[in-house]
Amino acid sequence: GFKVAIIGRPNVGKSTLFNRLVGKKLALVDDTPGVTRDRRVHAAKLYDLHFDVIDTAGFEDAAASTLPGRMRQQTEIAIREADLIFFTVDAKSGLMPDDRTFAEVVRKSGKPVVLVANKAEARGAQGGMLEAWELGLGEPIPVSAEHGQGMPDLRDAVIEALGEERAFGENEDEDSDEIAASEVLIGEDIADPDAEASYDDTKPLRIAVVGRPNAGKSTLINALIGEERLLTGPEAGITRDSISVDWDWRGRRIKLFDTAGMRRKSRIHEKLEVLSVQDGLRAIRFAEIVIIVLDATIPFEKQDLQIADLIIREGRAPVIAFNKWDLIDNPQELLAELREKTERLLPQVRGIQAVTVSAETGRGLDKLMESVIKTHKVWNSRVSTGKLNRWLEGILAHHPPPAVAGRRLKIKYVTQAKTRPPGFVVSCSRPDATPQSYVRYLTNSLREAFDMPGVPIRMALRTSD
Ligand code: GDP
Secondary structure, eight states, rough: EEEEEEEOOSSHHHHHHHHHHOHHHHHHHHHHHHHOOOOSEEEEEETTTTEEEOOOOOHEEEEEEOTHHHHHHHHHHHHOOEEEEEEEEETTTTHHHHHHHHHHHHHHOOEEEEEEEEEETSSHHHHHHHHHHHSSSSSSEOOOOTTBHHHHHHHHHHHHHHHHHHGGGGOOGGGGGGGGGTTTOOOHHOOOTTTTTTTTOSOOEEEEEESSSSSSHHHHHHHGGGGGGGGGOTTTTTTTTEEEEEEETTTTEEEEEEEEHHHHHHHHOOSSSSOOHHHHHHHHHHHHHHEEEEETTTTHHHHHHHHHHHHHTTTOEEEEEEEGGOOOHHHHHHHHHHHHHHHHHOOOOOOOOOOEBBTTTBHHHHHHHHHHHHHHHHHHHOOHHHHHHHHHHHHHHHSSEETTTTEEOOOOEEEEEEETTTTEEEEEEEEEOOOHHHHHHHHHHHHHTTTTTTTTOEEEEEEEO
16 A cells, blocks of 8 residues: 655644544544554545555644744655655635745655645635645645545546556455456556556557458558568567567557567468467557457458457457458448447447458558557546546436345445556445346446447446445
8 A cells, every 4th residue: 555644734624634534433533632643654545545644643733833843844754754645735725835835845855746725615715726736736636625525536636646556556456356467467568557647649559460360461561551661679578579560650659569570480480370379469468459350251250259359358459450341342231240240249349440441452541540549549548536426326326236135236436446448446335246237237338428439348346345
């Protein structure tokens, strides 16, 4: 877990926030005069985030009367100990000189900060909110510690400040394996915890092209990269013989994993051409988006579906290229048929992008790349906790979970724990008893509500406590 220090001048509401995070019981204890705290950190919870809050409450009284210097020293100790700082200001009263002094100390520490604008429910708090920007600590998160408002946004801000990796780091238990499984074997670029905060189109987009032999992969790759082909050396973290190709598509940097090149090499050694499972897996793990090349004259053979299934299980987003479209006599009929088949055979990625192309003539390749980028954006998408739980309210009102063995299942909240692919945690009363069909319903509904077609969506159920 990580440690949070709540920092700010007296009276901004630090103790109220502290109590809100660690729970009510403790507050009662702590309010009793003369009670000494033997623990300096307290377990706290903000939805699915579990962390410790450093108790700085005692410091203030000792200091505020006579010794501002001591107060500042204690604050510095707390900051040093913390992984994350909740710098708290009072939006109702606006900034005071002390706020700026403390903010300076926090900024100098270089620690990740969430700027908490407390008392945001009060009339006139808007001005204080705007003022808080001046502290140079980023966007103020409006909350009301007293009324428990703004907590979903606070949760999201923590993840943005720390990154997924650290925010959830050591709290991963068996429940989350499902979501974390694909992270294990991915190269460093992909596991980058900062990558998902917002869509970053400056980093090269990693694509792999897979498909059965003769589907037209080499032809497609050559058509895509054309003359600009630039072979770069072995990728870090991938075996020596793998080759990546860098190129630009409409100013967007692309890195393409060239399995075709690998195959050509192996062709020399073995007359028979097979894309081994190993090669396929390596390509898929390298990639963010995987283009599945299907020969439109013989689409959806068993092996095609196995490849698609592997891609989805690895958490990558597939895009289908129906190739050799120039050979098709009845394009409209066939397209309708293929669309129907795609949705039926790959229900886990409802709304998958499927494009007709001719690698030979180059037709449809721009559209293919547009689909790749569109899918990549969805794969990176993040839904705020506030939006998710407003969506959940609607679900619970219109299609609540069923009763199992006479007991109603309860869902408390939903949060997004991961991106790339989107992964959600549903906090509920009895994860094991929740029917798969209901989880599927939630997944589909969520996909729809937040417009996330064609990518795998992970859904993990957890007990709410
Ligand atoms: P790979 O094994 O998947 O890399 O397939 P290749 O790129 O080697 O292509 C296999 C065969 O299909 C070759 O003879 C290509 O010329 C042919 N081919 C590839 N794409 C197309 C296409 O769009 N239209 C037609 N008519 N033939 C194609």
